[in-house]
Amino acid sequence: MTDTSLMKATGAGRFKQAMRSLAGSVNVVALQDPDGNLLGVTATAVCSLSAEPPSVIVCINQSSSLARGLQVGRLFSxxxxxxxxxxxxxxxxxxxxxxxxxxxxxxxxxxSEDNVPILHGARACLECRVDDFIDYGTHRAAVGAVTDVHLEEMDDASLIFVNGQYFSVG
Known part of the structure; x- marks a missing residue:
């Protein structure tokens, strides 16, 4: 069976069901567009890319106004x-x-000093600059070069989302 026939056999619905079992950190990705509009979405498809240089990948549905705002050079959090x-x-x-x-x-x-929206009380907040992006299927994956890190001193656990439910870990 080829990779293509395997996907046809399982279907997009089964793929989505399988992906729901991946636990993900709950994050808010936010930016201000050139017209001054504040845009933000909840995202669990966020991960570190590299420690040197510090960078992350964020994946946002292309139907979101925020995805269209993730352009090379644009700042986001x-x-x-x-x-x-x-x-x-x-x-x-x-x-x-x-x-x-x-x-x-x-x-x-x-x-922030660079006019990036920063959420007080978050466990951490990363200020980033879009270095590159790729549109693939339904999503835009943006590479964010981390320009600043804000850490909160707290005992709160991280918010996690899996199988359609919230949990706390840590």
Whole structure:
């Protein structure tokens, strides 16, 4: 059986079901576009790429306005949510019925020196610059060069999402 026939045999639905069993850290990816609009989404498809140079990969559905904002040279943030920030995740994930700038009423946000949205109370927040991206299938994968790191001193656990449910770890 070839790789193509294997995918046809399993189908996209089964693939999505399998991917739901991958536990992922819950993050908010945010930026301000050139028109001054604040954009942000919840993302679990975020991972470190390299320690030298410090970099991450974020994968965002291309139907999101944020994905279109992830252009080379654009600054963005990745906020790693703590166990007490489930409501923020739901707002930025579209589960609270708010969009655009209205999502930023959830949580305490401020701007960095480079005008990047930073979430107070997140376990960590990375300021990044898009160095490259690839559009593949339904998603845009952006390589973010980390330009600054904000760490909170806290005992809160990380917020994790798996099989459609939130958990805390750490």
């Amino acid at each position: 990745v906020s790693v949510l703590s166990e007490h920030q489930k409501e923020i995740s739901e707002a930025f994930g579209g589960r609270k019925g708010v969009a655009g700038r209205n999502r930023f009423i959830y949580g305490e946000w401020h701007r």
